[in-house]
Amino acid sequence: MVPKAPRKDGSSWQRENSRLKQMNERLERQVASQRIHLDNSKKRLEEQNQELGAQSLELNARHKEIQLQQEKVAALEAKESCIDATKLDDMLSCDICAHLMYSPYLLSDCGHCYCEGCLKGWFERNTDQTYPRTSRIQHEPQTRASGFPEILNTIGRYVSHPIRMQLQAMYNNRQQQPEYTCPGCRKEVTGKPVVNFSVKDMVSVVGNVLGRPNTRRESSNIRGQQAGPFDAFFPR
Ligand SMILES: [Zn+2]
Ligand SMILES: [Zn+2]
Known part of the structure; x- marks a missing residue:
């Protein structure tokens, strides 16, 4: 036996229909309001996202700035800790020929130092003039x-x-x-010039660093030699 379907008259169908319609409209309104709500949330999120993006860019820029400053500090520290060979090059160069003094001779009267060849040439000119x-x-x-x-x-x-x-x-x-004078300060030279061994050692180190080998031939390359290059000028 098939159960009998409940009998419904026309008015009860209509009631049912309008109830469902109302329910449907209510649901549609709810959906619409939820959609608006979601749209607003989406907008807020997008705004926040943009803000975060801008902050991220700013952070990156600051990070780069800090990196640059760190590099600058590192470069300064490196400068302070390592010796500038080009500055030493100036200090260890002869005032006459402007070359590194591979054979430096010190004038004990004034403390000036020149290379052997230049000093000999200068003394020779001194002799010619006085x-x-x-x-x-x-x-x-x-x-x-x-x-x-x-x-x-x-x-x-x-x-x-x-x-x-x-x-x-x-x-x-x-x-x-005076018979002989210093080529720099013109003070009289009374004693034989002596090899400045500390300058000589520094010059060979700096010359190596700068890749400038000694191209000049000087007579006084042997330490403690008997016949010095200035014996002829100072026979005593
Ligand atoms: Zn010189
Ligand atoms: Zn001098």
């Missing part, structure tokens, strides 16, 4: 100075007294001029 002292006369017998007083006596008879006095003064002045 009249040697008596101590050098025996070393170099043919000198202009040795005959000068005789010439003075000879010509003295032919010139007036003031001129003779003037010539005598010039001669004396020449005699008083």
Whole structure:
């Protein structure tokens, strides 16, 4: 037996239909309001996302700035801790030829230092320009100075007294001029220049670092040698 379906008349169907309609409308309204709510939430999230994006960019920029500053500090620290070879190059270069002093000689009267070749050349020019002292006369017998007083006596008879006095003064002045002078400060050099071994050692280190080998031939490469390059200038 099939159970009988409940009988419904037309009015009960209509009631049922309108109830369902109302329910449907209510649900649609709820859905619509939920949709608005969701849309608002979505908008808020998007805004927050943009804000976060901007903050992230700013953080990145700050991070980069910090990195740059850290690099700068590291570079400064590296500069402070390592010796600048080019600065040493300046300090260890000869004031005459501007090359590294591979054979440095110290003038003990003033403390200046020049390379052997330059100092020898300078002393040679010194000798050409000044009249040697008596101590050098025996070393170099043919000198202009040795005959000068005789010439003075000879010509003295032919010139007036003031001129003779003037010539005598010039001669004396020449005699008083120092034989050798420092090429830098022009102080008289009274003693034989000596090898500056500390400068010599530093020059060989700096020369190696800068890749500048010693291309000059100097006579004084052997320490403690007997015949020095300045023996001829200072025979005593
Ligand atoms: Zn030099
Ligand atoms: Zn000097």
